[in-house]
Amino acid sequence: MEILSIYATLVRKYIREKIGDSKFSIIVDETCDVAKHEQAALILRFVDKDGIVKERFFDLIHIENAKSVTIKEKLCFVLSNHKHNIQNIRGQGYDGGSNMKGEFNGLQALFLKDCPYAYYVHCYAHRLQLALVAASKEVVSVSQFLFKLNFIVNTVDTSAKRHDELHDAQVAELGYLLAIGELDTGRGKNQIRFLKRAGDTRWGSHLASIANLMDIFNVVSLVFEKISAEGDSGSIRAEGDLAYSYLFSFEFVMLCHALQKKTQDIVNVVKLVTSTKHLFQDMRDNGWENFIKKISNFCATHDVQIPNMSDVYILHGGRARRQPNQFSNEHYFRINIKFSEEVMVFLTLMSTLVQKNGFRAFDASDICRLVETYYSEDFTEHKRAMLECQLKHFVYHVSHNLELQKIDTLTELCRCLVESGLYIAYNMVDRLLRLLVTLPISTATAERAFSILKIIKTRLRNRMEDQFLSNSLLVNIEGDITEKFDYNTIIEEFKNLGT
16 A cells, blocks of 8 residues: 555655646546445646647546535645645536636636636537437437437346346347357357446447447347237337337438438547538438348348338328328438438537647737737736747748648647757747647546556455545556656655654
């Protein structure tokens, strides 16, 4: 335990030295561990002397209650205890919880009172996920699909008995497929799968939910057949029958395939909306025949009825009488299932908040006016004048430098200025870039820390003390830093504990 504490102390000291007097941002996210303790992960984002953006896990803090005042006190204590200057905070990254983003009493508002330049950024991954889900639900067909998907998952997942039936059905099917030689054997292959719920705030959960359902489509249908035939009551049998009808709807199967694209996952933060739109359009223009053939083969394999594409499509749900035009099934599936242009324009405008290489879209005077508004403490009037002059020279330099023209992100540009030595001539530009890239984009680093938390603190190890747990996470996550300390350093530190 003492050795672990020594490692953790050295790692935190190393991070503190790397930050130095530079500006930094804090990223905070909360979770509940297996012992039902509220834990907050503290991540520090900064730009090191080499111009490289770093996000370092710094501490795991036990929060007695989720009040913003309590969280702020805890965070300030940890930062001050390690000699971090609160006034150097230039960004705050949280999720959309009211205790975090509250305009008057949220955590971000409390920090802004002490440090007016610690701008709050709502995690862009969460924002884009919520925006995409909201936009999708504005499309009737997609909204119906998501409802049916959740209904199918809940019909199985809310009952332990149905869970076991799904397990047994998979075991039987895997045994049969192995017996006839349809599956290969090997370590890690042919694992039992379960359905996953799609959550509006969980990144990529819709993709995972659809993918899992398609992988075990056949056994899920067998479970629904059994429920509809052998359910304990009429309502249960009705649920099973309805879920079965949803599952074997051609429109549902088609959307499962259409939306089961990794390129449409939330991870593609900036270009997701545009690429999704183009991928759908490209599929309609160039890949429709192959796409419909793939779906038809799937439907034939699983006995899903395929509608005649030349027949007139009839709107469901009581909307047929208000159907203005007559169009075929092919026209509906190929053309009508799409995102509204107005919604896409809205999402595209949101994505420009993190637009890659948007630096040259502004002229020098516009940038300096923004700097005066948002970073007046970091740029005095004299320095703003220097910045405007340097920006004009820098734009000219970039337009005549092929290497700089290849750079399309601010983080790469920041690093390139240091590597090429241009940060000396363009010191004000370098300062501005460091401030901009220090702003947090997402809470992904904190989310990854929580994944490791679940591995370290388990049901069988649920009595770990807070400091021991925090140190264990720190050493595990920042393993590249711990490797920098040799055994002699640790031994010397251990000897000093007794003196």
